[in-house]
Amino acid sequence: MFEKSKWIRLPRSVVLGHDVLSQTREVVVETHLTGRPLVVTSETPREVAADRIVAQFEAAGDDPELVVVEEATFEAVEDVLEVARGMDVGYLVGVGGGKPIDIAKMASDHLNVGFVSVPTAASHDGIVSGRGSVPEGDTRHSVAAAPPVAVVADTGVIADAPWELTTAGCADIISNYTAVKDWRLANRLQNVPYSEYAGALSQMTAEMLVDSADSIKPELEESAWMVMKALVSSGVAMSIAGSSRPASGSEHLFSHQLDRIAPGKALHGHQVGVGSILAEYLHSGEQGQWRSVRDALASLDAPTTADGLGVTDEEVLEALTSAHEIRDRYTILGSGISEDAAVEAATKTGVI
Ligand SMILES: NC(=O)C1=CN([C@@H]2O[C@H](COP(=O)(O)OP(=O)(O)OC[C@H]3O[C@@H](n4cnc5c(N)ncnc54)[C@H](O)[C@@H]3O)[C@@H](O)[C@H]2O)C=CC1
Ligand SMILES: O=C(CO)COP(=O)(O)O
Ligand SMILES: [Zn+2]
Numbered sequence: 034m035f036e037k038s039k040w041i042r043l044p045r046s047v048v049l050g051h052d053v054l055s056q057t058r059e060v061v062v063e064t065h066l067t068g069r070p071l072v073v074t075s076e077t078p079r080e081v082a083a084d085r086i087v088a089q090f091e092a093a094g095d096d097p098e099l100v101v102v103e104e105a106t107f108e109a110v111e112d113v114l115e116v117a118r119g120m121d122v123g124y125l126v127g128v129g130g131g132k133p134i135d136i137a138k139m140a141s142d143h144l145n146v147g148f149v150s151v152p153t154a155a156s157h158d159g160i161v162s163g164r165g166s167v168p169e170g171d172t173r174h175s176v177a178a179a180p181p182v183a184v185v186a187d188t189g190v191i192a193d194a195p196w197e198l199t200t201a202g203c204a205d206i207i208s209n210y211t212a213v214k215d216w217r218l219a220n221r222l223q224n225v226p227y228s229e230y231a232g233a234l235s236q237m238t239a240e241m242l243v244d245s246a247d248s249i250k251p252e253l254e255e256s257a258w259m260v261m262k263a264l265v266s267s268g269v270a271m272s273i274a275g276s277s278r279p280a281s282g283s284e285h286l287f288s289h290q291l292d293r294i295a296p297g298k299a300l301h302g303h304q305v306g307v308g309s310i311l312a313e314y315l316h317s318g319e320q321g322q323w324r325s326v327r328d329a330l331a332s333l334d335a336p337t338t339a340d341g342l343g344v345t346d347e348e349v350l351e352a353l354t355s356a357h358e359i360r361d362r363y364t365i366l367g368s369g370i371s372e373d374a375a376v377e378a379a380t381k382t383g384v385i
Contacts, residue, residue: 068123
């Protein structure tokens with residue numbers, strides 16, 4: 034008897050384009066979200082977008098609240114829950130980069146209320162995904178949560194954001210190559226369930242972005258459009274998979290360790306990009322695809338070295354040799370690589 038079942042949760046509306054921020058309340062009404070909105074944001078995204086959204090809700094008499102968070106921690110989720118419970122919240126709106134969006138996503142899942150994702154930068158692919166990413170002590174959690182009911186991505190706001198945020202988003206997409214390789218490897222060696230559709234979508238998203246690299250330039254709204262489409266597509270791949278596997282492999286483990294070893298030095302996307310060069314070398318050796326990954330990153334102005342990330346060679350080596358410890362996710366790192374192997378991968382690829 035066939036008893037397999039799968040539940041794919043996707044956003045109902047994805048609204049992407051010029052000045053769509055001004056339609057945020059309209060999108061909310063169209064998706065039947067009701068009650069008092071709680072806007073979750075961080076400092077700069079508040080100035081560039083969240084205050085404007087709050088003003089829309091106020092003008093409509095929705096009586097919104099706003100809370101500012103900075104780090105993606107379980108404490109921050111608790112803080113948001115406290116505000117939400119104190120106001121009898123109707124739904125949450127996450128406005129900003131990956132951190133406030135993840136916090137709003139996890140808090141809304143906990144409260145069982147809807148959530149709208151309003152990215153102010155094309156810096157990460159958690160915009161649409163049904164996962165939250167939280168460091169805690171020596172580990173990193175990929176928390177299951179409902180994906181946003183709606184996404185409002187204003188390409189004008191995103192194109193005005195610092196260019197490095199966009200290059201970080203591009204690198205987060207390029208990292209899909211090694212994430213999918215790791216996922217296939219885990220399927221072959223550990224019988225980890227693999228989704229052909231999610232794997233193919235994730236890989237195709239990276240290929241399309243790399244093919245368009247020449248036309249992705251600073252301050253161009255069309256570039257913001259192209260990168261956002263790729264980030265949405267990558268997030269959908271995660272939703273189809275029901276895990277972050279299509280977009281997170283050994284290169285993400287490396288980045289999560291760097292977050293612990295050298296906190297606040299580089300953006301998530303930039304770290305996973307450099308991690309991808311190393312992971313590609315570990316997968317296929319000197320003659321493998323690591324040069325293509327490095328060149329794709331360089332063509333999009335993303336860092337390709339320890340220096341470019343602002344971390345030391347020692348920090349890179351420590352992150353690479355301990356990355357397997359941060360989460361129970363089988364990758365090319367297996368149960369850990371030796372110091373010698375890490376030095377070889379990092380020097381041969383020019384990362385250190
Ligand atoms: N849940 C998921 O599936 C995923 C989650 N993530 C998570 O997302 C986070 C990384 O995302 P980031 O966006 O790099 O972090 P972030 O939220 O800290 O944003 C990075 C910086 O960009 C600034 N910023 C955002 N929009 C801006 C704008 N328009 N103008 C000027 N500055 C602006 C923020 O103030 C912040 O200083 C990590 O915690 C990562 O684990 C990343 C990918 C997927
Ligand atoms: O960053 C992500 C995908 O790009 C999310 O992955 P994690 O589950 O490793 O946090
Ligand atoms: Zn990522």
